[in-house]
Amino acid sequence: MGSIIFEIGQYIYSIYYWIILISILGSWFPQFYSTKLGIWVRKLVDPYLNIFRRFIPPIGMLDLSPIVALIAYRYIGQFALEGLRQVIQMIGI
Template sequence: MDMIFNILIQIIGIYKWMLIIYILLSWFPNMRDSQIGTILGKLCEPFLEPFRRIIPPIGMMDLSPLAAFLILSFAPQGLIVLQNLIS
């Protein structure tokens, strides 16, 4: 069971990096239209969409990726607590 939780925590870490790269791609013109941008968009947009529905943009800034990243940052601690409850 510990191995499953460790794999999930590693996947969350990788996904956080994917999200960071996807966010940084928005700073460069036409980078989201590249092959890497398209792949990351297909993987990151479904996770970002619920946050965009809840958090409106402030001017030109979309703060939903920040909220999504915070949720992903706290997810490993939640998994550790869940793991301790199960054990």
């Protein structure tokens, strides 16, 4: 059962990682955020990206905050998944 919980955590982590990546790539296409997919992606990702946009201002037309956010998500996610794995082992599920 513990491995199932861990795999679900990994799956959710991976899905959100790809949604962030889609958001970054979609920003290169002006009409992307006018589509249903773009609106949905923006609603899911903007709360997370706005944390970084407060501290990292754009450089001209280039917004580097999504890239920093993706890198941070990668490290924080790995740390959280490792913590989840250790908790599952400690509990003995």
